[in-house]
Amino acid sequence: MDIKMNKRFEIKNLPDMNTIRNEVEKLVADLxxxxxxxxxxxxxxTEGEYKKKCMQSGHIMKHSHIGYNTWDTxxxxxxxxxxxxxKRGSYIDRFGFCLDTLMGLPEDMRAGQLIGTGLMMKNADEWKEIGRIVPVQPHCGDNMIGTLNGVKNTLSALRAGVTTIGNASHYYTYEWPGVDKEELRTIDTIKAIAIMGNFKEFGVIIHSNLDDGYGGQLNDLANLVGWAKIERYYCEELLNGGLGHCYGNLFSNPINRIIFNMAIWEMNPNHIPGSMVYGNTTEFGYDFEVNAGALGNYIVGDIITQKNIPTGHAIVPIPVSEAVRIPTAEEMVAAHLHVDKLMVKSAPCFSEFLNWDKIIAEKNLLVACGNLFFERVMNGLDGLGIDLEHPGEIMGAIKAIGPVQLEEYFGVGKADKAALRGRIPVKSTDAFKDLATKTNSIKVQIRGLKDSLTGTKVIVGTTDVHEFAKQMVKEILLEAGATVFDLGSTVSTAEVLDAIIETECKVVLISTYNGIAYSYGKELLEGMQKRNLKNIGVIMGGLLNEDLDGDELAEDVSGELRSLGINADNSAKDIVEAVKTFLN
Known part of the structure; x- marks a missing residue:
């Protein structure tokens, strides 16, 4: 196999597992x-114990995320x-607390990093209070396990009574500009998972949102099922943890949500309850009424699943404002009340008339193909000399291979040179289909698109892990004949500046969703000035917000970006014309 390994450290230099286990034993001795x-x-x-009670009683857990950046708010x-x-006769079982990206770094590595819109836990007292605000169970998923600060954060969360902790998938995708400590990160991740494994028998759950990691970048749902088994293998069989998968951000089809849940549940031999099924956030935009329809669409499938095949996953009513700004408490309540009605009325009616034989057949196909993908990846790693009993070697090697090559070399779809990644998907992911549909719908609206940017060089990248919008714009630019240099996700301004010099591009497109739009744009322009890079056009899109005045709410900063000379029109269908304005 001609696999190209993008290694960031020497995998064989990792400590042996006996050494790591001995260190973990010391960490948990008095925990x-x-x-x-x-x-x-x-x-x-633990929450795992509660989830199993819910599975027996038929109670469906409900979850909401809180995204404010101060403890008081x-x-x-x-x-x-x-x-x-x-007061209104409803309920909520769990809150997810959105921790800032800086929480994923030890304090001595935070200098020079942009502060996002997430919560910073500053001391042990704040950690303790996280479960004492109201009787709703706290969940900590982002910037915990899978980072460079995972061990410290995991220990703090467990002491506070947080017993579902993630996010194992973040190891593959979440990055910090200018920080490259991959060997330390791998060791920290192994230790954090092993710490959780020491409390598996009590119901402690390792959370992994498949959509946040390489899983979200796979095009074939069958491969995604196999990917879930890979994560389960090293988390459970090698590190004795209990892994609870999350998914949903990229699933728009409610029936596919049912089928996928059934497939990964069948490949979950220990029946570790799931954390939550997240909302289909890619369907949410600036029209709140349309967003309400998207909420009703995806969540009916989740309710049906938990009523018929309970897996312990909480359902997540996404507030209609999620894609625009941090939702208010009132909007969170409204989403729950909306879902309560669907839980009582719509879901039971639909469930009775579903073709369950067809659903089970689809599930069986995904399970069979998922197992094949798992075997192919494991055999491939073995052929590359990877120790299949060392979780760090497996994780490091897979990260070096990347999602594209995983599907190209180990995917289970029929080989076809004309197909994307050389294979026809067994069952395309909703994200893959939705991206193609949205991109094509925009392409047909652009008059004279074909070859309209021939000879133009453009840089694209994202400030965070969210690549959906960037990929859509990239496809439009390629159709227009532009040469596109894709820097990927979590790109620092320094990387953009280096790329401008190396490629001699005159236009840069940046997608952002993590509340740093103005700071990032300003830093990028200042960097251009310092390096004497002139006549470079910058276009920014996505969620253009930031907390500029310290009022704890990220507000729209499109106007501020425009005042800097950055295009902030945020319109994919106008992207070609926007690029052209910088070429004159």
Whole structure:
């Protein structure tokens, strides 16, 4: 196999597993899991224990994410949502706390990093309070396991009573500009997972959102099922953890959500409950009424799944404002009340008339093909000399291979040179189909698109892990005949500046979704000035917001970006004309 390994460290230099296990034993020797108000109220030691009770009783858990960046505002939001839902006859079981990207770095590595819009846990007291605000179980998924600060964060969360902790998938995709400590990160991730494994018997769950990692970049749903098994292999069989998968951000088809859940549940021999099924956030835009329809569409499938094949996953009512700004407490409550009605009325009616034989047949196909993908990847790694008993070697090698080559060399779809990645998907992911549909719908609106940018060189990249919008714009530019240099995700301004010099591009397109739009744009322009790079056009799109005035809410900064000379029109169908304005 002619696989190109993009190694960032020497995999064989990792410590042996006996050494790592001995270090983990010392870390957990005196560790006691804290008790939250929620777990105390329900008489459970962990959320995993509570989830299993729900699976038996038929109760469907509900989840909301809180995205404020200060402790006081976070606390106020949690109290409002809980009390208002309780007052109106509804409920919520768990809150996800959006921790800032800086939480994934030790303090001595944070200098020079842009601060996002997430929450920073500053001390042990704040960690302890996370489960004492209201009787709703806290979930910590982002910037925990899979980072350079995973061990410290995991220990702090467990002491606070947080017993579902992620995000194992982040190891493959989340990055910090200018920070390249991949060997340390791999060791830290192994240790954090192993720490969780020490409490598996009590119901502690390792959370992994498949859409956040390489799973979200696979085009074939069958391969994604196999990818889930790969994560389960090294988390459970090698590190004794209990892995609970999350998915949903990139799933728009409610039936596919049912089928996929059934497939990964069948490949979950220990029946570790899932964390949550996230909302289909790629369907959400600037039209709140349309977003309400998207909410009703995806979540019916999730309700049906938990009613018929309970897997412990919480359902997630996404507020209609999610794609535009941080949702308010009132909008979170409204989303839950919307879903309550669907849970009582719509889902049971649809469930009765579904063709379950067809659904099961689709599930069986994904399971068979997923197992084949798993075997192919494992055999391929073995052929590359990777120790299949060392989780760090497996993770490091897979990260070096990347999602594109994983599908090209190990995918289970029929080989076809004309197909993307050389294979026809067994069952295309919704994200793959939705991207093609949206991109094509925009292409037909652009008059004279074909070859209209021939000879033009353009740089594209993202400030974070979200690549959907960037990929759509890239496809439009390629159709226009442009030469596109794709820098990938989590790109630093320094990397963009280097690329401008190397490629001699005159236009840069940046997609951003992590609340740093203005700071990033300003830093990029200042870097151009310092390097004497003149007449370079910058276009930014995505979620153009940031907390500029310290009021704890990220607001739209399109106007501020325009005042810097950056195009912030945020319109994919106008992207060709926007590029042309910088070429004159």
């Amino acid at each position: 006691e899991i804290g008790q939250t108000l929620f777990l105390k109220e329900h008489g459970c030691r 976070t606390k106020e939001c949690a109290e409002k949502v809980y009390s208002e839902l309780h």
